[in-house]
Structure formats: structure tokens, C-alpha cells
Amino acid sequence: MSSIIPIEHSLILAFLLFFIGAAGVLIRRNLITVLMSIELMLNSANLLFVAASRQVGNVDGQVMMSFVVVIAACEAAIGLAMVIAIFRRYGNIKTEFLRALRG
Amino acid sequence: MIWMVLAFPLLGALLNGFLLPRRSKFLSHGVAVAAVGSAFLCACSVFLDFFAARRPQLHFGFEWLRAGKFVAPFELAVDQLSGLMILIITGIGTLIHIYAGGYMKEEETTYRFFAYLNLFIFMMLLLVLGNNLLVMFVGWEGVGLCSYLLIGYWFQEEANAKAGMKAFLVNRIGDIGFLIGIFLTFRHFGTVSFTELSSWINLMTTLPDPYPKAIFWITLSFFIGACGKSAQLPLYVWLPDAMAGPTPVSALIHAATMVTAGIFMMTRMSFFYYAAPDTMLIVAFVGAFTALFAATIALVQTDIKKVLAYSTVSQLGYMVLACGVGAFDAGVFHLLTHACFKALLFLGAGSVIFAMHHEQDMRRMGGLRKHLPITHAVMLIGVLAIIGVPGFSGFFSKDEILWKAFIFPTYGPILWGVGFLAAGCTAFYMVRLLCLTFYGPSYQDPHAHHHHHEPHETPWYMWAPLVILAFLSVAVGYLGVPDFLAHLVGGRNLFASYLEGLVYIPTSARSAWTHLHAEHAHSLEWGLMLTSVAWVTLAAGTAVFCYVNRPVRGIAGFLGAHFPRVHQLLLDKYRVDECYQQKIVTPLAEISTFLWQLFDVRILNGCVNWVGYLLMGTSGIASFRMTGSLHRYGFWVLAGTVGILVFSCF
């Protein structure tokens, strides 16, 4: 069952997932949904890693994938903590309220 | 032994300043007196050693400062001059320390007072003993510091603090002159040691042009320093204000020792001054006019200490005049006699003030002879000494100066005339002081009576130093009996011969000097002396006539009625202080405020901030896309990434 699934398929799937995630980050105002969209983007990267691992024939890609999972977990934990902090401070979690960067 | 002379006062100062605070007053007084007294004994021993050897002795301590070619060892020199000075300083210092214990009895913080006083003695000794300009300068500024601290001893009063500051600052002007003198000396001679400098000068006099311009500037700079310390025109203004300090301080620092540092310094460097005839002329004229100027102010002052202060300025003028006409020995001799009788007068005035419960206005005194018999007696001796009554010390020293001025080849008679006038003024105001204080009826403030007791004589440890000083005021004069008088009894001027080896006179100048002496007959000297005795008697008699048994209003009545404007001008001390304030201090303060508020804050800081605002303005224009919306930022990041990806593929 080595090359049954061509890598192009995985690539296209990964890209589609990535752009769905990116679109989620861009179009949603809710910080939690934004975070979930980021998880989607990370997953598309994971898929690429796994597929590439398959393609080149060693497990490095899968190892990387597990590191990405770790990072995703950390990101989710801290991101959600920030969501809570922001909620405490502003009373809601809409992204358009976070405009401190305005020049 | 020489180190002990320095160590004792320093130890006393440290003990009093840091270890003994708030212990018993008796203890701090005892420590202070013991310190100075031991220093005096050591100084005697040092002096005797030197006297036996008759050769200047150098004591090398350690190398204090070396940088580049500049070397300043911490080295002390005992010679005729410094040997004499340490005796004066520690001797009179001891007497005044003893006296001060009584005077400062009611003070809370005597330890502070005695710490300063001991420190002063240390610094003064350093000044006179140092064998190079730098060590001398340490003492020079050190005594200024002590003077500052002591003038402001009663710091709770704003005026005292201000007077102290004024003294320090005016002295600093002089000190800058001194500093520039050091720089010039180093520039031209590459050394600051007195021994090396004098041998340089020895060499130079053999050169074809023995008086280079540089020496003129060097001596002039040092003279500016002397003007500051010795209160000469135009820097004398600090000394009268310095009377804000306790009276023993006025006696020790502002009469007997510190203010004579300028004369000491010029004598120390007489080898320079002999090589700079132009400076000598300036020095002589400044001295003569200061003598007269201050004496005229003293004529009308009503504060007993102010009279004595201006008198000090005037007497210092005499000493400077002596230096200016090349009679350094006469100057130093007057320094010695003046130290005795002026310390006596100040301490006497202190006793009067003490007895009058810190009343200093002479118009409220009078008739104190009955209450203060001893003080009266010693003050009388002091006054007779200062006005130059024959037989008292002032007579010998002052007449010597006037004589040397008269025979000075350039403008000699003019200098003599100015000094002669000042001598008359001196006689007048000193007798006036005596009359107003001790004779006539009492003019004490009647309101003061109900809580003040009658004035009474001071305790023994206050009048005993006065008696010793009174004895000295008479006795030291006989050390320096002028040659022509001494010849009558087969002697010679002991003091001049004592100083001879020190006051080095370049060969060329020396020949001119001896020539001068030969030219004038003794008859002229006798004539001048008798003239001045007559003049002094006349002036003193006028004062007695004007002030004994006359109502107080008579003072103003006599001068004020006939010459009101002159009287007012003298009372206002020629308005010099006001002039300085108006012409120098106020404009400087205005410049300062201008520089700060306008130039610094508005212009310089404004420029810097303007750059900042400019940048902020431009960045505001450039940042129109900075909406703060995360979505837009994210979109552009993404679009950019994709753009780059796509671009890189084709």
C-alpha cells in the first residue's frame, strides 16, 4: 500500500484545509472561533508532514507532527487564557475591540 | 616633631567633630585647648631646633600628586618665615582657644565650634609650612573653608549663612588668581616647589633680561589671590560681613592669622616679586589705597566689630603696601605686631559684647570702664599699640612701613602720604571706639535693663589671655626697633636681621636698595617719625574732644551736620556692596534664569522635541493603514504570503 495515495491529493487537501482555516481567522469576529480556525491551519500543516514522511520514507515528518501537536496544545492553552483575560477586561471577545495597535 | 605640630590640631578637630559630639562642653573645650597647646609646645621645639641650626629644614612626607611632568610632594619647610608663623598661629591660637571656652559657654554645640577651630589651625599650619604651591593652596582653601563654616556657625540666621557664603565666594575669586598663578609658574618653570623656584630665579637674574613678562603675570595672579585672602581692594567686601561669626573667630581668623595669609604668601614668593617691579607698584598702590579707604569707612561705623573689621582691612593694606615697596621684613613685622594687638582688640571687644549680652552697637554702650576695669586696661593698650604711640609695638612696625614707602623710588612720597592719612584716620576711629565704649555715660537700651544684669567683668580664663596679649602688644615691638633707633643703644633691627636670609633680593635689586638707604640721612627718618607721631596725637586728640562726655548724637552731629552726604556715603561703605550686587550678581542671576527658562527649556529642548514632533507627524501620515483591526492585518499578511508564493513559482 505504498504509493496508493498520491501526495498531490494530500497536498490539495492540506491547502484546502489551510485556506478554510485562514478564512475562518479572517471572517470571524469571535476570538474562540478564530482560535479554532488556527487549529485547522495547524492541522493542515500536520497533514503535510505526515504525507511527506510517507513520501520520503522516514518518520521525521511524523515526529515533527507530534511536536506541532505539542505547540498547538500550548497555543490553545495560552490563547484561551488570553481570551479569558480579554473577556474580563473588555466584557466581550470581539476582535474589533482589540485595536490598541492603531497607529 | 614638625608632624606633631600638624597632627595635634587635626586630631583635636577629628575628636571634637566625630567622637565627642554632645558630650560635655568642658571636655570639648579641654580637648581643643590641649590640641592647640600641644601644637604650640611642639612648634616651640621646632622653632628652637631651627633657630639653633639656622638653616631651612625640609621635611618630606610622601609624594602627594604626580601626573605627567607635574609633581607635588607633601613636603614641609621650616625657615625663618614659617617658623615664626607657626609660633604666631599656635601661640595666639592657644590664647584664643582658652578665651573661646568662656565666650561660647552658653552654646549648645561647642564641639562643632572647636572642631572647626582646630581644623582651622591645622589648615593654617599647612598653609605656612608647605614647601610647594600646591600644599600651600590646600591650606589656602582649607582656611577659607573653616572661615566659611565659622562665619556661618550660627547658621539659624539667614544673614550669617549668607555672609559665610560671600566670604567663600569672594575668596574663591582670589583663589582662581592663585590657581592661574600656579599654572603660569608650572608653564614657565616646570615646578611648583619654592626651593626649586627660588634657585631658578637665582639663575635668571644672571641672564641679560632678568625680568621677563611672564613673571609680571605670575606675580599679578598671585597678588589677586592675596587680594582675596587679605581683603584688599576690590575684594575686601567679605571681611566686614565675616564679623557675623563668633568673636573669637573674628580675632583668630579674620584678624590675626588667616587674613595675613596673602602677605605671608607674597613674602614666601618675594623672589618673584623682586623680579617684577611693575607688579610691585600695583601692589603698593592697592595696599596704600586699601589702607586709606577702609580707614575712612571705619570712621563712622557704629558696630564695634565693624569698626575693628575695617581697621583690619586698613592694617592689611599697610602690610600689602610694605610688600609692594619691597619691605617684606617690615610687612611681616607688622603682621606679627598686628596679630597681637588686633587679637587683643577683638577679644576685648568680645568681652564687651559678652558683658553687654551680645549688644554690638557702640551707641548703646558707654561708661563701661567702671564695670570692666581689666578689659578697659587691655583695650587701652591695644588702642595705643594700633595707633602707633611711641613705645608700643604698632609704632615700630607702622613707622617702618611708612619710612620704607617714603624712600620707594617710584611715587614713594605719594604712597607715604596715603599711608600717613590712613594713620590719622586709624588714630581717630580707634580712640572714638574707646571713648564710646568705656567713657562717658551709659547709653544702654533701657528696655534691655529689666532682664539684663549690670555688665560685669569676664571670668579669669577670659581675661587672662587678654593680659598676655596686652603684654605681647607692647613687647614684640622691641624685636623690630628700626636700625637708626637701635643704634642709639648699640643694637640693630633684630627682626630684619632674623628675616634677612629669607627675603632673597636679586643682586641687581639689592645694590639699588643699599644705595637708597645710603642716600637718605637719619635726619629725614627722624623727621618723618616725629611728623607721624604729631599727626597721630592730633587725630587722637580730636577724637577725644569729639566723643568723650559728648551725647551720642554728637557723632552724627559733628560729621553729619557739616558733610551729610560724605557722612552718609561713609556709613554706606561707599555703596560698594550694592554696586557689586547691582552690577555683577543681579545680571548674572538674570542671565542664569534666562539661560534656563528660555534658552535651555525653550530653544535647546524645543529643538530636540521638535524633531520628535516632526517624526510623530510624519509617522501619523504614514500610518493611515494602521487601523488596529486584526483582520485587516491578518489579511494583508496572508495576501502577501500568497503573493510571494505565486510570484516565486512563475
Place this chain on the structure above:
Amino acid sequence: MIELGFFYLFAVIALGAALGVILLKNPVAAAMLLVVTLCALAAEYVLLGAEFSAAIQVLVYAGAIVILFTFVIMLLNLGQEEVGQLMGVSKWALLFSLLTGAAIILIQRLSVGRLPEAALSTLGSDNVYEVGMALFTRYLWPFELASLLILLAVIASIVIAKKPTLPARDA
């Protein structure tokens, strides 16, 4: 061929659920659909021969991270109308399709002779063993560092999320 068929099936499920994640107004439903996406991807991993990855995908992602999301959603107790607003979808949809097109073109170009040939059966059968070996030998230090990272993240999230106790500094 059956693998390819499964691949397409799970791909469709994953994409559909992902679209649901970003389009649904109800955050709880979105979180549930995220679980679906993640599980579908796990299945893809199995198809790609990465059983270990599939396992941690399910355990960590679906089991832990999404639970975290759900907790926060419930903790903040947000109403639907508050969380469900979109940003003006039409513009973004246009952009999205453009980007997708660009991506596909890109992959087409990339795949022509650029990708390495698939390595045939170099991977052993015991995937978990191999990944484990790699993790504990070559990647030991990164692995340990990753654990440190998690520790830091835990501390950081506690610090960030806890209520401020210090009073504001008075100027």
C-alpha cells in the same frame, strides 16, 4: 483503490466539517464539527500509514484541545448572536476562491517533476516503534524541550487567566 476511495470520503468529511467550523454561528456546534474534522484527518493518517500520528491526533486534539475550547465557551457563556457575527462574507468568499485557485495552480506546477519519488516500503510495519525510536534517540533534546514548553505554557496560561490581585500602581 479502496484506500483512495476512503481517502476521498474522509477528505470530503474533513472539508465539510471545517467549513462548518468557520461558518456556524453556534460555537458549541463549531467545536463539535472541529472534532469531526480532526477525526477525519486521523483517519487520513491511518491511510497514510501513520498510526501513531492518528492516535495522538485523536487523543490530544480531539480529546484534549477541543475539550478545552468547549470549557472556555461554556465558562464565558456567550450568546449566539454575540458570537456568531461574520465580517461581511461576500468579499472574503471571493478572496477565498481566488486563493484556492492559486493554490491548486501552485500544486500543479510543483508536482511536475519536483516532488521526490515515493520511497518504496522503506518504512517498516511497526510505525509506533519507529516514531518512538526517533523521538527518544535523535529527537531526545527537542522532545525534552517540548515538555518544558508545555510546562511553561501551563504556568503562563495560569498567570494570564487568573484574576489580577495586585492593586494598580499609583503614579
Place this chain on the structure above:
Amino acid sequence: MLLPWIHSHIASLTIFTPVLVALLVLLCPSLAIAKWVALLGACGCFLESVHIWHYFVPGHGLQFTESYPWMPEWGIQYFVGVDGISLLLIMLSTFLTCLLVVGAWNFEARGQKTFLALLLFLESGMLGALMAFDLVFFYVCWEIMLIPMYFIIGVWGGKNRVYATTKFVLYTVFGSLLMLVAAICLYLLHKKEFGVYSTNLLDLYRLSGLPASAQFWLFCAFALAFAIKVPLWPFHTWLPHAHTEAPTTGSVILAGVLLKMGTYGLLRFAIPLFPAVFIDFAPLLSTLGVIGIIYGALVAWQQPDAKKMVAYSSVSHLGFVVVGSCAVLHSMISPEALTGAVYQMINHGVSTGMLFFLVGVLYDRRHTRMLEDFGGLAQPMPWFAVLLIIATLGSVGLPGTGGFVGEFLILLGTFQSSPTIAILASLGVLLGAVYMLTLCRKVLFGPITHKENTSLPDVTGREALVLVPLALLVVGMGVFPNFFLDQVRPSIDHLAKTYSEYRLERTELPPLCCKRGDE
């Protein structure tokens, strides 16, 4: 076994001890422990610098050198060492930091631990900049110094702290970026002349074929960076703000060491690297220095705020240092003036640091620094009065204090090269006395005008622990200047006499057993 290792790595150890201790301080569970750790660390660092002082052999060029490749492909090294020009400043930095830790002991503000850590971090930066003999490492340390200072002023400062700290950092960075450009330029020129890349300062000293125009611009860039740091008039406007807003500790370290980095840089970099342009610029620099002396003194005189007064006095005092460094005489710098300049740097650090401490003592008690709020304090606080007077005397340069030695030597040397400058500068001696005595009079003397002042407590034991060593140093540096100068004189004379073709050689580490002075 340990001792030889310490001996051979003493320079690096001194640089990195504080930053390591800073980390330790941050990790301490309680403030009480953290304070002791910080104190021990600072004292340890001071002891290390004493070791350097002890084994330093005067006249042996660059000593205690250590070099490791850092970015070898670009010729960038980690290269540190000590010579006579930096030795005293190193001692001053470590000594002041010890006192500062004690001074900040009861600094009752939020984040004292962080404060202490930043202080130690700052010390590392300063020591690194002082010991660096690699341009890049120097630049890194130079900028690192800004970071802790930014926070010290910006977080723990006064009311206007953000403005002050922003201004301070932006102004200084502006200068140092120019310096960076010049440094890169120099680096490329070295490649052009010798064919290899090097940022080693000893190599750069050997550059001889710099075109005149290049030298001109490079000198301008370096000199501007240092002039801002000094600060030379008219680049001083950040200083009053930074000083007034900074907490006491910040002011002390700023005045004590940071400002000296400007003059130190002038001596270490600008002068020996570009001697030909320096000769042309020396009159300009010393003129600016003289303007700074007089201007700073005049402006200080009318200040109502004690701290601002001391801040402007720094402008005046550092003017002296610049004047002393620029006393060019024929083909050399006057060695007297240069010695004075180096000595004055130390001295200003001690006396002005002490003054800032004393103003801090007042501020702690009354929460004001306005002169009009004080007066007559000599009565309730006699020891404070003694200390303030000692600091004042040190600042006005009374003989017997270090200030005199510094100012005297500077003026003496400058007088030999240009009497006008020296005479004008000596006016600064007078004006210095004017404003410092005004400060003393307004604070200490006169009647007590405010009721709160009648019962102010005198200097406490902890404050005395800080102030008494400083006071002793003020006096000690004036009484025994040779003790300090003997160590550094050969280096200074070497720079003064050969600045136009300055070379510095690394020397062997002196053996551990051999005491100095045996050669």
C-alpha cells in the same frame, strides 16, 4: 585549582557575575532572600574587581585579556581586557553597585526584585562596555546598558517618567546608531587595508591609510554618539529630565557611571582611532566643554529643584572632563590634563553620586525636592549636614577632596595648551561654588521655615552605610591621589604621548603569586 581558573578568567567573571546573580535574584522565592543574594552578588563582583586592581601591573598595556571567537566568519570576537584607562572606572562601577544595592534596600515600590535584577544587569552591561576591546561586543554592551535604565526610569520614576525615559533612550540611540554605521564602515575599511575582517580594537588601532574625508565623517559619528552620552553642551537636554524623573538609585548610577561612558568612549575610540581629525576638532570640543562648564553652572544656580541642580552640575563637571581630554599640546595630549580627566570621571561619579543619594534621603523624608521646602536642616539632621557639606566640597573641588585633584590637573594641563580655555574653565570653579553653596545654604542653613522639618530623623544606619564610604572616598581621593593614579598613570601617559599612532599590546597574565609592584 579553582583560584588559577578564576585568575585567568577574571575579566569575564567580573562581567558576567552580575547578570547571573540577576537571574538568581529573579528566581528567589522571597524578597528578603533576593536582597541578600543581590548584595552578595554585587559584593562578589566588587571583590573580583579588587582582584583585578590588585594584580594589575601598571605600564603593561592591556591585561587580563580573554578572547574567544564569536562570529569567526566575520572576524567578530568576544575580546575583553583591562587597561589603565578603564581600570578606575571598573572599580567605580562595581563599588557603586554594591552601595546602590544597600541604598535600594528599603525601596518600597512594586517589583523591588526586578529592580535589583535590572540594576545588576546594568552593571554587567557597564562592565562589558568598559572591558570590551572588540567593537561589536562594545556596541552590544553599550546598547544593553540602555535597556535596564529605560525600565528603571520608566517604571520606578517620577510623575513624568515616560517622557523622560523615552527621550533618554531615543536621544542616546540616535547617537549610537550613527556610531554603529561608523563602526561598520571601519570594519570594511579594515578589510580593505589588511584583507581580513576584524572588529578587534587593537587591529583597528593599526589602521593607517584611512582617507581624510572618511576619517572626518567617522570621527563625527563616534564623537556625536559620545557627546550625547556625556552629555556635551548642547546635547544635554535629556539629562535634567532623566535625572529628575529617575529614582535615586537610577540617578546615582546614571551620574556615577553611565555618563562616563561618553568620555570613556572618547578616550578609547574617537581619539586614538581618528587622531588626525581629532586635532582639528579638539578646539571645537573644548570650546563646547567650556560652554558646558559655564552654562551648566549658571543654569544650575537658579534651579528650584535640588535634583535638577545636581543634574545641571553634571553638565558642568563633565565639561571639565571633555576639556581635559582635548588639551592638545603639539603632537600630544597634555598628560596632566588627561590624567585629570580620567580622575575627574571617577571623582564626579563619587561626589555627584553622593549628592544624588543625599537628595534621595531628603526625598524619602519629605517627598519633595524643592529647595524652598527646606532650610535649617542642619539642626534636626546634623550628620546629614556633615555629609552634604563633604559632598558639596567634593563637588566644588576644594583641595583635600578628589574634585580638586581632577579639576586642578585638567586646568593645569589645559593651561599649557590654551590659556584662554583654562581661564574660562576656571570660572566654572567659581560658579560651581556659587550654586553648590547656594544649595547647601538653602537646605541646611537659615531658620526652619516648615514645621515638618523640625523633627526630621537624621541619617539612618543603612543610609550611613552608603554615604560614609562615599564620603571617605571623596576625602581619600583628595588626600592620596597617587594611590589611585599610580596604577593608571603609565596607560594614560602612553595614550597622551602617542595618541596619533596609538598601539596597545596584550600582555601575559601576571602570575597569581606575584604581588604588584615587584617588577
